[in-house]
Amino acid sequence: MPADPVIPLRAPSPVPGDIRPACSDGFSTGCTALDARLPGGRLELGALHEIQGTSYRDRAAALGVMLALIARRLHTKPGPVIWCELAGPDPLPLHAPGLVGVGIDPALITRLKLRHERDFLWAMEEAFDCSAVAIVAGALDNERIYDFTASRRLALRARKSGVSGFLLRPHGAGGTSAAATRWQIANRPSQTSDPYYAARRRPLGLPRWQIDISRSRGAKPGTINTIWNHAALSFDLDSRLADQPAFPADRPAEAGWRSAV
Amino acid sequence: MAANPAARRAGILTDQPLADARALCPVLKTADHDPAADQAALERLALWCIRYSPWVASHPPDGLCLDMTGGSHLFGGEEMLAQTLHGQLARMGVTSRIAIAKTIGAARALAHHGADPITIVQDRDTATALAPLPVSALRIPAQQTERLERVGLKTIGALIGKPRAPLAARYGMTLVTRLDQALGQKGETLSPITAPPDYRTYLQFPEPLLLLDQVRQALVGLARPLCRTLCADGIGARVFTLSLYRVDGHVKNITLRTSSLCQQADHLCRLFGEALDRMQADYDAGFGVEHIVLNAFATETARHRQPRLDYGTPPGEAAELGLLLDRYGNRLGFENIARPVPRHSHIPERAEQWRPLSHDDKKQESWRDFVHHLQGGDFPGRPIVLLPRPEPVSAIAAVPDGPPVRFEWRRLEHRVQKAEGPERIAPEWWARPHAQAALTRDYFRIEDAQGYRFWLFRLGLYERGEVPRWFLHGIFA
Numbered sequence: 001m002p003a004d005p006v007i008p009l010r011a012p013s014p015v016p017g018d019i020r021p022a023c024s025d026g027f028s029t030g031c032t033a034l035d036a037r038l039p040g041g042r043l044e045l046g047a048l049h050e051i052q053g054t055s056y057r058d059r060a061a062a063l064g065v066m067l068a069l070i071a072r073r074l075h076t077k078p079g080p081v082i083w084c085e086l087a088g089p090d091p092l093p094l095h096a097p098g099l100v101g102v103g104i105d106p107a108l109i110t111r112l113k114l115r116h117e118r119d120f121l122w123a124m125e126e127a128f129d130c131s132a133v134a135i136v137a138g139a140l141d142n143e144r145i146y147d148f149t150a151s152r153r154l155a156l157r158a159r160k161s162g163v164s165g166f167l168l169r170p171h172g173a174g175g176t177s178a179a180a181t182r183w184q185i186a187n188r189p190s191q192t193s194d195p196y197y198a199a200r201r202r203p204l205g206l207p208r209w210q211i212d213i214s215r216s217r218g219a220k221p222g223t224i225n226t227i228w229n230h231a232a233l234s235f236d237l238d239s240r241l242a243d244q245p246a247f248p249a250d251r252p253a254e255a256g257w258r259s260a261v
Numbered sequence: 262m263a264a265n266p267a268a269r270r271a272g273i274l275t276d277q278p279l280a281d282a283r284a285l286c287p288v289l290k291t292a293d294h295d296p297a298a299d300q301a302a303l304e305r306l307a308l309w310c311i312r313y314s315p316w317v318a319s320h321p322p323d324g325l326c327l328d329m330t331g332g333s334h335l336f337g338g339e340e341m342l343a344q345t346l347h348g349q350l351a352r353m354g355v356t357s358r359i360a361i362a363k364t365i366g367a368a369r370a371l372a373h374h375g376a377d378p379i380t381i382v383q384d385r386d387t388a389t390a391l392a393p394l395p396v397s398a399l400r401i402p403a404q405q406t407e408r409l410e411r412v413g414l415k416t417i418g419a420l421i422g423k424p425r426a427p428l429a430a431r432y433g434m435t436l437v438t439r440l441d442q443a444l445g446q447k448g449e450t451l452s453p454i455t456a457p458p459d460y461r462t463y464l465q466f467p468e469p470l471l472l473l474d475q476v477r478q479a480l481v482g483l484a485r486p487l488c489r490t491l492c493a494d495g496i497g498a499r500v501f502t503l504s505l506y507r508v509d510g511h512v513k514n515i516t517l518r519t520s521s522l523c524q525q526a527d528h529l530c531r532l533f534g535e536a537l538d539r540m541q542a543d544y545d546a547g548f549g550v551e552h553i554v555l556n557a558f559a560t561e562t563a564r565h566r567q568p569r570l571d572y573g574t575p576p577g578e579a580a581e582l583g584l585l586l587d588r589y590g591n592r593l594g595f596e597n598i599a600r601p602v603p604r605h606s607h608i609p610e611r612a613e614q615w616r617p618l619s620h621d622d623k624k625q626e627s628w629r630d631f632v633h634h635l636q637g638g639d640f641p642g643r644p645i646v647l648l649p650r651p652e653p654v655s656a657i658a659a660v661p662d663g664p665p666v667r668f669e670w671r672r673l674e675h676r677v678q679k680a681e682g683p684e685r686i687a688p689e690w691w692a693r694p695h696a697q698a699a700l701t702r703d704y705f706r707i708e709d710a711q712g713y714r715f716w717l718f719r720l721g722l723y724e725r726g727e728v729p730r731w732f733l734h735g736i737f738a
Contacts, residue, residue: 111600112589
């Protein structure tokens with residue numbers, strides 16, 4: 001007897017252009033408070049994540065958060081990283097020995113230098129299509145054509161292949177985007193009372209970042225103060241100053257700043 | 262300089278005054294002699310001739326030389342080849358005289374001075390065929406020809422039987438060399454205009470292809486046999502060239518590189534497909550493409566790789582990644598794709614090298630060990646961002662050898678809260694001293710009041726009487 005033709009029709013068909021991740025796979029950042037702000041309580045694989053500094057000066061910190069997330073992902077599953085860099089007047093060139101300090105093996109990174117944003121987006125899309133790639137990362141210095149459509153193209157491809165993508169956007173860049181999360185990073189002074197540094201008698205503490213998850217599909221956005229522990233490859237909650245104003249009063253408020261939720 | 266057959270029939274000679282020629286033939290059309298354009302046209306024709314043989318040399322002002330050794334059967338034998346070539350050239354409006362012979366000298370002499378437009382001479386008949394030709398056919402200077410003719414040595418046949426030594430003594434070595442080269446008693450090399458490929462396949466179409474899509478389909482038919490041959494011989498290639506020959510004699514070459522030895526037809530088709538896509542916008546097919554050649558260069562023996570037993574990347578994934586990188590390379594340039602490799606130097610900008618993606622990389626040393634050795638421990642002692650060149654900052658330090666108290670970088674003032682250092686990096690004594698690397702640097706890791714971290718160094722030492730300057734070299738996360 002032939003199969004009932006109605007049954008397959010009743011099954012929910014996938015909506016074309018659905019950007020929810022197909023695989024509900026992800027990884028934890030190591031900080032419960034941070035995970036709670038993320039969709040599903042973890043950082044999704046097969047999705048695009050946007051990271052930006054709160055101000056121009058915070059872009060190194062944003063790069064640091066991006067590298068920290070990559071380090072954490074590579075720790076569970078090492079694989080090739082495609083790093084796209086847009087040539088601009090004020091680039092942030094990666095320093096390979098510094099990556100070791102964050103916890104990444106630089107040998108996994110293949111860096112592409114791109115002259116045009118169109119090529120940049122093309123290269124990222126193609127990297128998302130290749131399932132042999134573990135992570136696609138891009139540092140978009142100044143964006144002109146990156147918009148919702150472009151982000152949606154990236155997100156769709158990421159969803160299809162299960163490759164994680166991180167995009168460093170310039171500070172103040174806004175607009176709608178198909179990215180699963182958007183992180184806004186502000187630098188904070190380090191604490192020398194960190195046990196790690198106190199034990200080693202080093203004057204500089206572990207890097208401290210204020211992470212404002214300003215966009216998170218299906219979870220409540222919020223602001224968390226974290227410390228990146230490069231030895232444990234994990235984000236730790238900065239408990240001493242959690243949920244306090246970001247900066248001392250002498251720091252002027254800058255454009256694009258979002259207050260803690 | 263030259264006259265076409267119709268003009269010659271009317272009695273026009275070369276080197277004739279224009280007025281005389283006009284008197285002989287009032288409807289004569291004349292054009293100025295343009296040696297550069299002639300040369301360019303000859304080169305273009307030489308490129309076109311590569312379809313018959315990969316070894317083509319141009320002999321200016323009007324000759325082309327093809328090495329057809331072992332290749333004429335592909336075109337139905339020498340007779341057929343000469344006929345086809347003659348016909349094709351005639352269709353392009355080029356009058357040609359063709360000779361096939363044992364040596365370059367003989368073929369050239371027969372083509373220029375033979376009786377028929379097409380002459381084919383068997384190896385054993387070379388001397389006989391050359392005998393009735395004038396001595397000027399030997400590529401010797403005009404005054405030598407004149408001297409030979411004055412003593413009655415008018416044909417090559419008259420020279421062949423003569424003893425070599427007196428000839429050389431009286432007329433110089435050139436004559437003897439040219440004579441021996443024509444007869445095959447002395448070697449002569451042919452320098453081809455393009456490097457001959459190691460492997461090649463071609464397809465010829467009775468009906469010209471007008472669309473790039475048709476070319477794309479034809480490509481599959483070319484890549485498959487080529488890759489089959491490569492596989493069978495255990496050879497891989499890194500450079501591939503696709504040549505599209507248009508009906509009107511233009512040749513379009515597309516060259517591709519691969520990062521590793523390639524034997525896969527699918528891989529090639531995909532790469533060439535993308536190249537054709539990029540070409541689509543400004544491609545002019547003219548009257549169509551009638552001949553396509555796929556060449557493989559830079560071949561090497563491809564070792565069969567044993568799949569790794571440990572956790573390394575599975576071979577399928579490695580191949581997929583290789584394809585992705587090749588596609589990047591051919592679109593963006595291979596020099597823009599790089600991987601970091603440690604270099605043994607303590608000078609920060611020399612410690613890393615972003616090496617352009619190239620051949621199958623050798624096993625490189627571990628970065629972790631290298632950095633451990635570099636900074637003497639496992640701590641984040643190196644910045645994540647190293648500026649392309651150190652930027653000068655104005656800094657004020659409390660004590661001469663200490664870290665700065667405040668500094669100004671890009672017009673922003675930073676008050677230093679915490680500092681680590683110095684880490685002294687002396688110049689390498691073996692490196693040639695040049696302006697900046699010649700002085701000792703003291704590096705400090707600095708955190709300012711807002712928590713931004715920088716890598717500053719002081720160039721020069723007070724105790725040596727140098728005037729130190731401060732530079733910002735890197736940014737920490």
